Amino acid sequence: MIAVVDYKAGNLTSVMKALAAVGADAVSTDNPGVVKRAAKIILPGVGHFQATTFLEQHGLRHAIGERVAQGIPFLGICVGLQWLFRGSTEAPGTPGLASFDAICDRFAPGRKVPHVGWNSLATRDDSRLLCGVPSGSFVYFTHSYHAPVIQDTVAVTEYGVPFTAAVERANVMGVQFHPEKSGSTGLQILRNFLEIPC
DSSP states (O other), rough: OOEEEOOOOSOHHHHHHHHHTTTEEEEEEOHHHHHHSSSEEEEEEEOOOOGGHHHTTHHHHHHHHHHTTOOOOOOEEHHHHHTTTTEEEEEEEEEOOEEEEEEEEEETTTOOOSSSEEEOOOOOOOOOOTTOOOOOOOOEEEEEOOOOOOOTTEEEESSSSEEEEEEETTTTEEESOOOGGGGOOOOOOHHHHHOOOO
């Protein structure tokens, strides 16, 4: 079972529909006990980084951290990717999970934000999450803050500056774009996540 974490800020309906389309057994939950029993975890997100304080306040951060440490596959989407970093300048007092040692930041002044619409990926060949997704594939973004390119970046997109479109280290993965809104490419990415061994 995949636990899709509901922290009252995610685009849950679209994510659940996309998971159903690829045959996933998924449940939307804000219950830490359900998260601790899940074989895989997805953290979607839309909106302000501050919304992730819900995870701390309701025991979900601990449940997710425990399962991630046990090797359970985890996928963060949009703000869910940003939460995998130490934090974001959007909400300086709100810590992320810190699986990746960097801070997310707003696009530079002079660049229209949010970055909304289709943009292309420059992908690495060694990503399990992006298996079968060729470089140049287009996916759908909507965000004002972004993660820097780091060693664990497996896809880069340009919007004034290059930024992390997807990150992956062992069982921890994240995408800045919305696979649930990215057509056949997005469904392939969700399918790949389903096929990663638990």
